[in-house]
Amino acid sequence: MTAGRRRARRRRGFEFLWMTAPAVIVILLFVEIPFLMSITYSFTKWNGLDKVAQFVGLANYRELLTADPGFGGAMTFTLVFTILTVAAINVIALLLAVILDMNLRGKNVLRAAFYIPNIISLIVIGYVWRFIFSRGFDSLGSLTHLGIFQLSWLGDPHLTFFSVVLVSVWQSIGFYMVIYIAGLQTVPREQLEAAVIDGTGPVNRFFRITLPLIMPSVTVAVFYSVSNALKTFDVIFSLTFGGPGTVTTSIALDIYKTAFSDNRFGYGSAKSVVLFLLILVVTVTQLNAFKRREVQA
């Protein structure tokens, strides 16, 4: 009996091993080991070619905190960019969701129209907008004589910041709109109808009933928009490549340039560890703050 049970146990252990091992191996190999390697590299000086990386202690971290205006600039850009895009995305997406959750004629076509930019790769989106900003705005300017079309949207350092924000928001609104629509569909109609009977106006209904009830969706949408904004890369790569100068260089692009253009792999790794910590701290704080505001229907 005990022998049989032991055999069954061993068989179950073997089953567990072969069913989970493939997943564990690929995750270790392509995420967790590289991540630990990055942490190790961050204490070294390594150009990617030498056989051995040279241990330099905290020198990389000291440099990026005190002696690297490029990284400081990337940090500032990324944080301001994140605040602006997160605010714009969530306000506009929620507004669109509320409108397109109504029983409108052709609402499915309308939803699809706002969603389409989201299924196009960001790298192509960047090129599309480069065309619009340069050629398209040129023609719109001579047609309408409006000042905004005659500005240099990709040349003026201040304006380029807003171009990047505009394109990022434009591309991602559809996704967040869909999350909010899914949230709105969980709001019980009876509660809203009861409020109508009580004579509550639409604005009050939204802020007093709907918004508190869809806080879980708000938490999720803000979480995703924050972490995506902090990681922003592709659209900048194709739209401005961080320029003019370095005014639109995000942290992710700065890491890429440090490692793969300047061949400073150790220093780039230190920056990437900082990016990891930044995203961790910001998103955990955000999740805690937002979770506390969620209520039960």
Place this chain on the structure above:
Amino acid sequence: MMRRPRGALAISCVMAVVALVYIYPLILVAINSLKTFAQIMENVLALPTQLRWENFANAFTLMRYPNLFLNTLLVTCIGTGGVVLLASLAGFKLSRSRTRISWLVFLLCVAPMMIPFHSFMIALVKVARTLHLTNSIPGLGVVYWGLGVPLSLFMYHGFVKTVPGELDDCAAIDGARPLRTFFQVIFPLLQPVTVSVIVINAMWMWNDFLLPLLILGGSKTSQTLQLAAYNFFGQYKIEWQNAMAGVLLTITPAIIFYLILQRHIIKGMVAGAVKG
């Protein structure tokens, strides 16, 4: 049936105009893909006087479209197929066995959801090179397994709880081997998650740019459509008419995929976001 709100028609009309303005940049791309270079330089907004289909022929050959289309499709299929297989097997087993080891392995598998790609990409390139996965289309697909499994495993792990455990026991008593139990009894029941997992991973891998750039970077022969788009537009003097045709050729597969699977894509994206 929900009643139509007051002024529904007016709201619809306003929203139709807003939506048109919203996708106007894409309409401009389509219009200009059929013009000559001179017409584009003269006025971007004007409709083409005659349709220049040769722009598409040019982009088709310049981008080596059929070749790169197949490459991208191959990466997406290898990547998505592997993720579905590995994540469903492990997600099922980890959800079923309630030991401490199982819980630890589960944590190990989902922890990467908190690690942004850019914070380990430098070392990842080195690992991929050591394993001879760089400059290779199948190699790129394999690297995607590690990146895609955590979220997908998490989704399977949650869903398996809704599948009654008696089913596994019944199949086992009937003498089915675990692998057969899984594929014939359990896997079909996981179909709703599988659809979401396929949609999320396929859309991401098809459109991804940075990982292909890092893994395939220098290789001339094996590239993906997104990399070709980058090389194509990155030129100093852009031939706008061919570039716009190239944009349309690059985005059309994703748009067709979206139009066919619209309902599943929306559901899958929401599921991935809410559970992730």
